Amino acid sequence: MPAxxxxxxxxxxxxxxxxDALVRSLGGHPLQLWGWGEVKATGPWRxxxxxxxxxxxxxxxxxxxxxxxxxxxRALSYVPRGPAVAPADPEAPVGYxxxxxxxxxxxxxxVVAWCRSNVGGVGVSLEPDWPAGxxxxxxxxxxxxxxxxCESTLILDLTRTQxxxxxxxxxxxxxDVRKGGRDVEVRRVTExxxxxxxxxxxxxxxxxxxxxxxxxxxxxxxxxxxxxDSVLVAAFQDGRPCSFVWDAVSGxxxxxxxxxxxxxxxxxxxxxxxxxxxxxxxxxxxxxRYDMNGLLNDGISEFKRSFADHEDLLVGTIDxxxxxxxxxxxxxxxxxxKALRRLRRG
Numbered sequence: 001m002p003a004x005x006x007x008x009x010x011x012x013x014x015x016x017x018x019x020d021a022l023v024r025s026l027g028g029h030p031l032q033l034w035g036w037g038e039v040k041a042t043g044p045w046r047x048x049x050x051x052x053x054x055x056x057x058x059x060x061x062x063x064x065x066x067x068x069x070x071x072x073x074r075a076l077s078y079v080p081r082g083p084a085v086a087p088a089d090p091e092a093p094v095g096y097x098x099x100x101x102x103x104x105x106x107x108x109x110x111v112v113a114w115c116r117s118n119v120g121g122v123g124v125s126l127e128p129d130w131p132a133g134x135x136x137x138x139x140x141x142x143x144x145x146x147x148x149x150c151e152s153t154l155i156l157d158l159t160r161t162q163x164x165x166x167x168x169x170x171x172x173x174x175x176d177v178r179k180g181g182r183d184v185e186v187r188r189v190t191e192x193x194x195x196x197x198x199x200x201x202x203x204x205x206x207x208x209x210x211x212x213x214x215x216x217x218x219x220x221x222x223x224x225x226x227x228x229d230s231v232l233v234a235a236f237q238d239g240r241p242c243s244f245v246w247d248a249v250s251g252x253x254x255x256x257x258x259x260x261x262x263x264x265x266x267x268x269x270x271x272x273x274x275x276x277x278x279x280x281x282x283x284x285x286x287x288x289r290y291d292m293n294g295l296l297n298d299g300i301s302e303f304k305r306s307f308a309d310h311e312d313l314l315v316g317t318i319d320x321x322x323x324x325x326x327x328x329x330x331x332x333x334x335x336x337x338k339a340l341r342r343l344r345r346g
Contacts, residue, residue, distance in 0.1 A: 008059065008110040013049040020229075022051060022061050024251035027094040027288075028084030029129045032063045033250060035225035036080075040065055042221050045078075048118075052083070052110045060085045060099070060107030066119050073329055075121030080149065081129040081255075083107050096252040096288060098130050105137040112138060112320050122329045123321040127151075129253070132313035144317025145330050150294030151316035154304050158254075158283045158290055165279065165307075173306040177276045180269030184235040184242065186277045195223050198234050198241045205260030209300075222246075222257065233278040235270035243270035245278050254282035256293040259300075271303065279307075 013019045016034045023032045030036065037047025045065040052060040062083035067076050085099025085107050099107070108126065115124040127149050130136070156165060166174055189195060199216050206213045223230050226248055234244035242265030246258040256278075261271050282290050295301045295311060305311070319326070 007054075008106045009053045010110050010114045011051045011053060013051050013061075019049045019061075019063075022058065023063075023084060025094065026058075026061055026084035026086055027096040027252040028061060028250055029081035029097065029253055030226075030229060030248035030250040030255045031080040032061070032082045032084060033226065033229055033248070034063075035222075035227065035229060036248065037063050037065065038225040039218070039221050042218060044068065050111060050114055052107045054106060057090065058086065059103050060110070062107070062111045064111065064115060064119075064124075069121060069329075073122050073323075073325055075119050076329075077115040077119050077121070077124035078148065079111065079124065079126045079128075081127060083111050083126070083128065094252070096129060098134060101135045101137070104130075104135075108136065108138050115320075116322050120322055122323050122326045123319055126318045126320075128315055128318070130315045132315055134315055136315060136318065138318060138320060141318050141320050144319040147317040149317075150296065151314045152295045153312050153314065154292045154295055154308055154310070155312045156279060156290040156292075156308060158279070158287050162280065162283070168307070168309045170306040173272050173303075176269045176272035180271075181235055181273035182268075184237045184265075184268050184270050184273070186233065186235045186270070186273050188277075188281065189232040189234050189241075189244070192220065192223065194234070194241070195220065195232065198232065198244045198246075201234075201241050201244055201262050201265070202258060202260045204262045219258070222248075231278060231281060233274050233281065235265055235268065235274050237264050237268060237270075240264075242268060243274045245275050247278055247282070249282065249285065249287060252288045254278070254287050254290045256291065272306075275307065 019034045041047055044067050048064045048066065050062050050064060051058055060083050062079050065078045069075055084097030085104050088100040088103055112124055125144050189198060199219055202213065229249050231247040231249055232244060234241040243261040244259060245256060247254045247256055279290050292304045295304060
């Protein structure tokens with residue numbers, strides 16, 4: 001099918017069920033779901049859901065988060081792991097929202113134009129869920145110097161068999177999956193009381209590793225707002241959680257939000273069985289990918305790397321400035337976008 005020729009039209013979507021159905025139909029990322037926008041709205045962000053249409057066909061969608069900034073900067077728009085773009089051929093498999101070059105250009109141009117006209121401020125940052133090297137044409141765009149989400153990650157291909165996925169693990173991790181956690185019960189957590197108990201493990205993890213957390217109400221909002229799209233897997237020992245991984249899921253992708261382990265979980269070697277259980281749940285649900293959400297030079301990332309014999313790189317942050325103040329914002333105010341990056345765990 002030829003690339004769309006009609007000028008794209010941007011239509012706000014205000015119905016939660018319709019929006020989530022649209023995101024799933026385009027293979028969109030979990031951070032584009034309505035519930036994630038509601039989670040972020042518990043803080044300084046406001047969510048706008050935009051459908052991009054060409055003629056009688058929807059060619060893309062973007063959940064735009066808007067944050068008010070101090071004068072004179074006014075505002076920043078941000079599209080986490082979006083937009084989602086339809087394939088040029090309506091009969092083609094949806095995949096995970098990458099689309100073709102012409103459709104990507106139409107969708108991104110429409111989203112940027114909406115942000116410029118309706119939000120303004122210093123500009124918009126997009127962090128698409130597209131592999132590095134994906135051709136992108138966005139007039140005025142530049143690589144973002146302060147990403148919020150890490151462009152280097154590890155994505156498991158869930159179309160592979162479980163034996164193939166196991167074969168790609170390190171020997172130690174494969175052994176832990178098979179033998180570790182024998183003294184624990186690994187299961188999905190759905191009840192709020194269990195979620196609260198898991199958050200106790202997260203507090204222990206944060207204290208040991210030295211990173212900051214939101215308050216518990218924030219994480220409970222993740223559980224409530226995402227609903228069935230929140231997949232929290234934990235290991236329990238003597239009825240108490242000792243290790244967990246918390247994913248958000250869409251129609252194509254499972255995306256790790258949080259994870260942690262306490263001393264009991266470390267002794268039981270529960271981390272690998274917990275993560276593997278989450279991977280299998282995603283595969284059983286028919287998802288295509290399991291994204292471990294970022295690789296850094298730390299022990300957590302080394303553990304993630306033990307699950308595969310490869311790494312993945314995404315296109316990274318794409319900034320489109322709307323104002324000369326953009327350069328001041330990203331270079332002269334260190335507490336600005338760097339502060340947003342420190343909150344990327346949320």
